[in-house]
Amino acid sequence: MDAVPPFERFYEQHRDEVFGFLVKRLGRERAEDAFQETFMRALRAYPRLEHGRRLRAWVFTIAANIVMDEARRAKPRAEMPKDLVTHDGEPAYAELEHLAGDLPPKERAAVVLRYGYDLDYVDIGAALGSNEQAARQAASAGVRRLRGRLT
Amino acid sequence: MTVPSTLDAQFRDAAAAAGLVDVAYDLLDTPIGTLLVAAGEAGLCRISFDPEPEREVESLARLLGTRVLRVSRPVDDARRQLDEYFDGKRQRFELRTDLRALAEFNRVVLAELERVPYGSTATYGQLAARVDHPRAARAVGTVMNRNPIPIVLPCHRVIGSNGKLVGYGGGLERKERLLRLEGALL
Numbered sequence: 001m002d003a004v005p006p007f008e009r010f011y012e013q014h015r016d017e018v019f020g021f022l023v024k025r026l027g028r029e030r031a032e033d034a035f036q037e038t039f040m041r042a043l044r045a046y047p048r049l050e051h052g053r054r055l056r057a058w059v060f061t062i063a064a065n066i067v068m069d070e071a072r073r074a075k076p077r078a079e080m081p082k083d084l085v086t087h088d089g090e091p092a093y094a095e096l097e098h099l100a101g102d103l104p105p106k107e108r109a110a111v112v113l114r115y116g117y118d119l120d121y122v123d124i125g126a127a128l129g130s131n132e133q134a135a136r137q138a139a140s141a142g143v144r145r146l147r148g149r150l151t
Numbered sequence: 152m153t154v155p156s157t158l159d160a161q162f163r164d165a166a167a168a169a170g171l172v173d174v175a176y177d178l179l180d181t182p183i184g185t186l187l188v189a190a191g192e193a194g195l196c197r198i199s200f201d202p203e204p205e206r207e208v209e210s211l212a213r214l215l216g217t218r219v220l221r222v223s224r225p226v227d228d229a230r231r232q233l234d235e236y237f238d239g240k241r242q243r244f245e246l247r248t249d250l251r252a253l254a255e256f257n258r259v260v261l262a263e264l265e266r267v268p269y270g271s272t273a274t275y276g277q278l279a280a281r282v283d284h285p286r287a288a289r290a291v292g293t294v295m296n297r298n299p300i301p302i303v304l305p306c307h308r309v310i311g312s313n314g315k316l317v318g319y320g321g322g323l324e325r326k327e328r329l330l331r332l333e334g335a336l337l
Contacts, residue, residue, distance in 0.1 A: 005217070006208045006217055007218045015159070023152055047216070
């Protein structure tokens, strides 16, 4: 049931969605490199997977990390926006991605996966190797920390 | 958003070039229908008639590693040689084969099978005798039936002692067609 699927199947299942995510975050041109990098990293790590659960969250974690690396490279800290735009009381992901770079790794991943890609906490927990509750706590701690910095 | 086909191909090629693929496969159009051809680092490991790619991919992953990817370059050599074979321009394949997943007896029989020359036939009994199991004609038949790399390992050249074609994993029609191509049948 939980066997790791052949890479071809995994790739076919997620490539379009991952590509869409990367285009939205990085623009078409940079998305192409990031796409290749995402699936090359996935391919390298693939033999170490112990089961086939939550592979979508797993590959989005890889993609989100690449987006963050890219964002940091492209935009030095000094140019960070001073104000955090909010939608419905929640920070907008575009700004979050830049700002989240300095958070502790777990909080950073939780914040970006939650607000950057809208994954639910069950998936984020699995991606982080913990659980739903821990993911929720990490995300809200991350958001608190970001808000604290901005006031 | 659909991944552009050039980007998709780029990733597949890069994955194979980086040596990160356990098994590469592709589909080939041939005069006897579509074939799925698969190869790993150690060589050609499968040729399937009337392939159902999803099932093939699952089975390759189970036998040889989960990183199975459709990418043409690693099977280009096999594709070219098969094209030449079907054009009547090639009588011997020069391809490494990977039979690790098979039992010892199957490997021995398939090694002997490779020596049956283009354009000729042998019987199941003869092949059994050549591997020092003269009474194992039926077992040899089973090995032929489960040959993972037909055409390249020419099980179509093995027939019944009465001259009947008997059976073929890809169907008797294809066996006959291959033997005709080789000039072994009139």
